[in-house]
Amino acid sequence: xxxxxxxxxxHTVDADPNxxxxxxxxxxxxxxxxxxxxxAALCGAxxxxxxxxxxxxxxxxxxxxxxxxxxxxxxxxDGTDRVGAAVHEAWVKHDVAQCxxxxxxxxxxxxxxxxSLPRGKQxxxxxxxxxxxxxxCRCGTYARIRVAVVDAARTLA
Amino acid sequence: xLSNIENSELPRALPRLLARGKAGEATMLPRRSFLxxxxxxxxxxxAFPQLAAAHGxxxxxxxxxxxxxxxxxxxxxxxxxxEVTVTINRLEFGQGVQTALPMILAEELDxxxxxxxxxxxxxxxxxxxxxxxIHLTGGSHSIKNSFMQYRELGARARAMLLGAAAVRxxxxxxxxxxxxxxxxxxxxxxxxxxxxAEAAMAxxxxxxxxxxxxxxxxxxxxxTSRLDARAKSSGRQDFGIDVRLSGQLTAVVARPPVxxxxxxxxxxxxARAVKSVKAVLRVPLDRGAEGLAVVADGYWPALQxxxxxxxxxxxxxxxxxxxxxxxxxxxxxAGRPGPRHFDxxxxxxxxxxxxxEAEFLFPYLAHAAMEPLNCTVTLNKGGAEVWTGSQCxxxxxxxxxxxxxxxxEQVVVHVQMAGGGFGRRFSSSSDFVVEACEIxxxxxxxxxxxxxxxxxxxxxxxxxxxxxxxxxxxARIGFDERGNIxxxxxxxxxxxVTSGSVFEQFQVKNGIDATATEGMREPYALxxxxxxxxxxxxxxxxxxxxxxxTHTAFVMETLIDEITRGTxxxxxxxxxxxxxxxxxxxxxxxxxxxxxxxxxxTPLPAGRAWGVAVxxxxxxxxxxxxxxxxxxxxPVLHHVTAGVHCNLVxxxxxxxxxxxxxxxxxxxxCLPGAAITLKDGEVQQSNFGDFxxxxxxxxxxxxxxxxxxxxxxxxxxxPGLPPLAPAFANAIARLTGKPLRQLPFxxx
Numbered sequence: 001x002x003x004x005x006x007x008x009x010x011h012t013v014d015a016d017p018n019x020x021x022x023x024x025x026x027x028x029x030x031x032x033x034x035x036x037x038x039x040a041a042l043c044g045a046x047x048x049x050x051x052x053x054x055x056x057x058x059x060x061x062x063x064x065x066x067x068x069x070x071x072x073x074x075x076x077x078d079g080t081d082r083v084g085a086a087v088h089e090a091w092v093k094h095d096v097a098q099c100x101x102x103x104x105x106x107x108x109x110x111x112x113x114x115x116s117l118p119r120g121k122q123x124x125x126x127x128x129x130x131x132x133x134x135x136x137c138r139c140g141t142y143a144r145i146r147v148a149v150v151d152a153a154r155t156l157a
Numbered sequence: 158x159l160s161n162i163e164n165s166e167l168p169r170a171l172p173r174l175l176a177r178g179k180a181g182e183a184t185m186l187p188r189r190s191f192l193x194x195x196x197x198x199x200x201x202x203x204a205f206p207q208l209a210a211a212h213g214x215x216x217x218x219x220x221x222x223x224x225x226x227x228x229x230x231x232x233x234x235x236x237x238x239x240e241v242t243v244t245i246n247r248l249e250f251g252q253g254v255q256t257a258l259p260m261i262l263a264e265e266l267d268x269x270x271x272x273x274x275x276x277x278x279x280x281x282x283x284x285x286x287x288x289x290x291i292h293l294t295g296g297s298h299s300i301k302n303s304f305m306q307y308r309e310l311g312a313r314a315r316a317m318l319l320g321a322a323a324v325r326x327x328x329x330x331x332x333x334x335x336x337x338x339x340x341x342x343x344x345x346x347x348x349x350x351x352x353x354a355e356a357a358m359a360x361x362x363x364x365x366x367x368x369x370x371x372x373x374x375x376x377x378x379x380x381t382s383r384l385d386a387r388a389k390s391s392g393r394q395d396f397g398i399d400v401r402l403s404g405q406l407t408a409v410v411a412r413p414p415v416x417x418x419x420x421x422x423x424x425x426x427x428a429r430a431v432k433s434v435k436a437v438l439r440v441p442l443d444r445g446a447e448g449l450a451v452v453a454d455g456y457w458p459a460l461q462x463x464x465x466x467x468x469x470x471x472x473x474x475x476x477x478x479x480x481x482x483x484x485x486x487x488x489x490x491a492g493r494p495g496p497r498h499f500d501x502x503x504x505x506x507x508x509x510x511x512x513x514e515a516e517f518l519f520p521y522l523a524h525a526a527m528e529p530l531n532c533t534v535t536l537n538k539g540g541a542e543v544w545t546g547s548q549c550x551x552x553x554x555x556x557x558x559x560x561x562x563x564x565x566e567q568v569v570v571h572v573q574m575a576g577g578g579f580g581r582r583f584s585s586s587s588d589f590v591v592e593a594c595e596i597x598x599x600x601x602x603x604x605x606x607x608x609x610x611x612x613x614x615x616x617x618x619x620x621x622x623x624x625x626x627x628x629x630x631x632a633r634i635g636f637d638e639r640g641n642i643x644x645x646x647x648x649x650x651x652x653x654v655t656s657g658s659v660f661e662q663f664q665v666k667n668g669i670d671a672t673a674t675e676g677m678r679e680p681y682a683l684x685x686x687x688x689x690x691x692x693x694x695x696x697x698x699x700x701x702x703x704x705x706x707t708h709t710a711f712v713m714e715t716l717i718d719e720i721t722r723g724t725x726x727x728x729x730x731x732x733x734x735x736x737x738x739x740x741x742x743x744x745x746x747x748x749x750x751x752x753x754x755x756x757x758x759t760p761l762p763a764g765r766a767w768g769v770a771v772x773x774x775x776x777x778x779x780x781x782x783x784x785x786x787x788x789x790x791x792p793v794l795h796h797v798t799a800g801v802h803c804n805l806v807x808x809x810x811x812x813x814x815x816x817x818x819x820x821x822x823x824x825x826x827c828l829p830g831a832a833i834t835l836k837d838g839e840v841q842q843s844n845f846g847d848f849x850x851x852x853x854x855x856x857x858x859x860x861x862x863x864x865x866x867x868x869x870x871x872x873x874x875x876p877g878l879p880p881l882a883p884a885f886a887n888a889i890a891r892l893t894g895k896p897l898r899q900l901p902f903x904x905x
Contacts, residue, residue, distance in 0.1 A: 027455035033392020073392030099251030100389030101576025140821025
């Protein structure tokens with residue numbers, strides 16, 4: 001039994017400690033907003049925050065989350081988190097999603113990136129690209145992702 | 158997909174071939190709609206199909222003459238609060254039909270767009286493509302084939318609401334009008350659609366309706382946000398992989414390393430010992446293969462179980478394709494005579510003042526949609542239910558029925574929102590659906606009664622075949638100093654994507670698959686001889702976004718450009734001259750891209766060059782003018798200006814997204830590592846680490862411009878892909894002086 005703190009709530013998960021956080025979220029806790037894309041930290045679809053850091057939940061075992069806080073897309077975009085809400089609204093405003101499957105991970109990467117910036121700092125185009133390069137979108141929504149990240153940063157300034 | 162089918166012949170024959178996949182017309186949908194409606198406390202507008210038939214016979218209204226695909230009941234639900242839910246007859250997998258089709262219907266319904274919602278259909282007969290007569294999302298046909306259908310559906314529903322208001326107010330219907338979800342009376346009275354829906358539902362469905370004058374459109378043509386934008390930006394959008402049924406189990410399959418191989422020996426004791434593994438099942442797989450399905454309480458334990466299997470495969474009897482040997486075989490084939498698609502006289506070739514010879518290579522490509530393949534199946538007394546993101550739910554339902562020994566009407570395919578697809582979800586063998594049913598059947602036989610979700614790992618998905626086929630092209634072109642092309646002798650070698658499928662008899666004529674030659678010669682009236690070879694190999698192949706144009710556009714547009722370079726001509730002027738007045742849409746698209754890009758006027762930064770390409774696919778034309786450079790020996794794409802001609806635009810925001818997205822997929826084809834190769838029968842790539850797709854750092858700046866038009870709309874899911882790679886290659890060739898004749902680019 002492993003205790004997991006997900007979006008501020010404590011859960012007890014009866015699973016192999018090597019189980020990736022992704023599958024504890026999806027199959028055990030029924031939180032399907034976090035997506036399975038590659039299982040090897042190559043595409044970013046499964047990105048969540050562990051103590052505020054963006055991590056790939058498909059390769060991070062639940063044993064690594066003991067005593068830490070996991071934040072998923074469901075909480076990041078529910079309006080309670082200022083940065084997450086700004087990113088969510090920018091994603092909607094700029095109609096970023098196509099199939100939408102990778103967008104949970106994109107939003108979690110963008111949110112962690114914007115949180116990492118000093119307050120009021122506007123990211124450069126190169127910084128946005130570097131921050132988002134680990135997230136693949138096969139639909140090719142990259143142009144709108146760039147615009148949305150920059151717009152979210154502007155609203156947060 | 159199916160781009161070259163004669164529309165006139167497909168509806169006659171294909172439905173008959175696929176009849177096993179069609180659900181009964183009057184049995185399934187009404188029951189389901191009704192249940193759904195009770196739950197949603199809303200009302201379906203209009204009679205259910207079988208009630209419509211009753212209306213028709215009882216009142217002489219003739220509503221029964223309407224097909225299910227023409228009756229609003231299967232497409233429009235209006236709740237008491239005025240919410241309008243439109244059912245789409247297609248799979249939404251990124252292309253935006255889930256918004257565009259409701260826009261079209263809402264236009265004629267005169268709905269309040271802020272109250273419009275959308276949902277997926279099923280394999281019900283109502284959701285057949287109205288032109289093709291099968292359930293299909295493909296070939297960029299959704300808007301093209303359903304534009305009039307959805308307009309008429311909206312107009313019929315509106316007429317019924319007007320009729321209900323006329324009865325309520327006891328006034329002549331001709332005195333009433335509608336505006337944004339409300340019926341307005343002459344005396345200022347008004348009623349929202351939600352308050353009229355129940356009464357409207359009792360009225361007969363009108364057969365003939367008057368459609369709006371397009372100049373009065375207020376929804377069609379307006380840049381509109383996707384209906385799913387909010388759900389897809391918050392993790393709340395469910396996809397097929399997110400289906401969770403009570404007690405559901407997950408299956409992961411050990412498939413053979415070589416396509417079609419069978420098990421030689423099995424030791425599954427360690428797999429069975431993995432906690433929460435419920436069963437290890439030997440199951441028949443695609444192409445005569447077999448494998449082991451590990452069924453567990455969740456994906457992770459199933460995966461652990463699979464890794465614990467000790468298996469030996471009998472591969473001695475199956476063909477083991479090897480990319481190196483295959484290339485030699487293709488080169489040898491290219492020198493042989495074969496069936497001809499075009500057959501111009503090649504005599505001028507020998508005497509032409511200028512000659513050009515070229516060989517082009519294109520690898521196998523995986524679709525690599527972000528959502529790995531999955532399919533969830535429940536078996537019960539009444540039949541089977543399947544949840545999956547399918548481009549062809551009718552075809553899949555027929556396959557389900559065959560595998561499970563059911564009647565077609567006992568199968569329901571619930572079409573799920575899909576995380577991409579690009580053609581992979583339209584498999585003529587229904588391979589991943591059939592496999593999931595075989596596993597569900599075996600699980601049931603083993604005493605497991607719950608629903609079973611078969612889930613592919615990324616590696617399974619990438620190594621599972623159904624690739625864009627590898628192709629070799631060879632060209633010999635004779636021309637003069639002014640670039641007049643005197644003879645063009647061309648050979649294409651590649652597997653047919655329809656060979657052996659129910660589509661073969663429609664697509665393959667004279668031994669040539671039309672999907673392999675689409676995009677050749679057109680729009681240039683060239684004296685071409687085109688010979689085609691379709692070798693049969695043990696690698697499953699399939700259509701892949703923009704199909705034949707993935708390679709033909711590259712070959713045509715880079716060769717045309719090479720002739721302009723060899724004869725010192727401007728690539729835009731040269732193409733315009735070849736289009737003459739025969740191809741006004743090509744001219745308009747290219748001219749728009751040229752004007753907006755600054756081509757020929759704006760000086761480029763040092764080290765950059767312009768590249769141009771234009772191509773028609775699926776009845777739409779896309780022209781690209783790009784800026785590219787070489788950076789540390791690597792081609793880099795900086796800026797793309799698109800000129801698009803897709804006739805009337807339903808949603809300009811969606812067209813922009815589709816052009817950009819398709820272009821990114823076209824850009825992916827150029828990048829190092831964008832290839833599937835085989836060694837001794839085994840696919841060598843497995844994940845995004847060794848199969849390259851474009852990332853945000855590869856993304857150029859991108860402007861999309863659309864040629865205004867009022868002609869009936871054509872599709873935009875695919876046409877943005879083909880011209881990207883050749884435009885990029887043409888720019889690089891101008892910098893290096895060396896033509897690029899392979900995808901991915903070989904610049905070494």
